Amino acid sequence: MLKLISxxxxxxxxxxxxxxxxxxxxxxxxxxxxFGYHGLKKTVDALQFCLMRCLNILGTRxxxxxxxxxxxxxxIIVVSNHQSMYDISPLMWYMRKxxxxxxxKIELGKGIxxxxxxxxxxxxxxxxxxxxxxxxxxxxxxxxxxxxxKRAAVIFxxxxxxxxxxxxxxxxxxxxxxxxxxxxxxxxxxxxxxSWKTLRYGKFPMGLGTHIKFTVHxxxxxxxxxxxxxxxxxxxxTITEHIxx
Numbered sequence: 001m002l003k004l005i006s007x008x009x010x011x012x013x014x015x016x017x018x019x020x021x022x023x024x025x026x027x028x029x030x031x032x033x034x035f036g037y038h039g040l041k042k043t044v045d046a047l048q049f050c051l052m053r054c055l056n057i058l059g060t061r062x063x064x065x066x067x068x069x070x071x072x073x074x075x076i077i078v079v080s081n082h083q084s085m086y087d088i089s090p091l092m093w094y095m096r097k098x099x100x101x102x103x104x105k106i107e108l109g110k111g112i113x114x115x116x117x118x119x120x121x122x123x124x125x126x127x128x129x130x131x132x133x134x135x136x137x138x139x140x141x142x143x144x145x146x147x148x149x150k151r152a153a154v155i156f157x158x159x160x161x162x163x164x165x166x167x168x169x170x171x172x173x174x175x176x177x178x179x180x181x182x183x184x185x186x187x188x189x190x191x192x193x194x195s196w197k198t199l200r201y202g203k204f205p206m207g208l209g210t211h212i213k214f215t216v217h218x219x220x221x222x223x224x225x226x227x228x229x230x231x232x233x234x235x236x237x238t239i240t241e242h243i244x245x
Contacts, residue, residue, distance in 0.1 A: 021112070061212070088102075101122065139174050
């Protein structure tokens with residue numbers, strides 16, 4: 001019965017989502033051209049808030065448990081598991097004071113109103129995962145940019161989304177590069193739970209009544225670890241042991 005109900009509600013959500021990204025696209029572009037980066041940032045923050053409200057149509061709720069006072073005057077590496085595309089807007093909204101930027105696949109850089117524009121112009125990096133000659137230098141440059149601007153790099157080391165919440169082993173190369181290029185960074189591990197349930201039936205219809213939970217773990221200074229592999233292993237363990245299936 002719940003799945004049957006989800007069909008018309010999903011259609012309403014899809015319409016609201018589409019209208020939101022289409023309406024915000026010119027607003028984003030104008031804000032960027034008139035007010036520069038800060039104009040773009042304000043419109044992107046508002047976009048994420050509205051996209052979360054669209055998910056409320058599906059009965060989706062969000063919890064962001066962050067007991068730590070994370071400084072805004074040093075670069076941040078946000079490391080998280082990845083369960084669905086619906087991880088993105090809450091992370092951007094709740095971490096907005098840190099100016100989160102993403103390592104995204106190059107295919108997302110065009111064709112999606114609002115989203116592609118922000119990825120191209122907002123400070124994120126687009127990589128071709130099939131071409132290490134492009135991807136690795138791009139991540140290096142991205143790490144240097146985040147280190148210089150003291151913003152936040154967001155990386156999902158699993159490399160792809162988990163369809164049932166079960167964590168995939170970390171692919172560590174990108175994270176290793178960020179750690180190397182950001183020696184003053186603070187690493188913020190985050191565990192995401194239940195996001196995959198929004199797609200429990202596939203892309204259509206969507207799951208109803210999902211409670212997506214974000215748990216922020218104790219930040220770690222990169223400089224306190226001499227061995228990057230030990231640091232990454234600790235991060236992966238911290239994140240995965242808090243995933244509930």
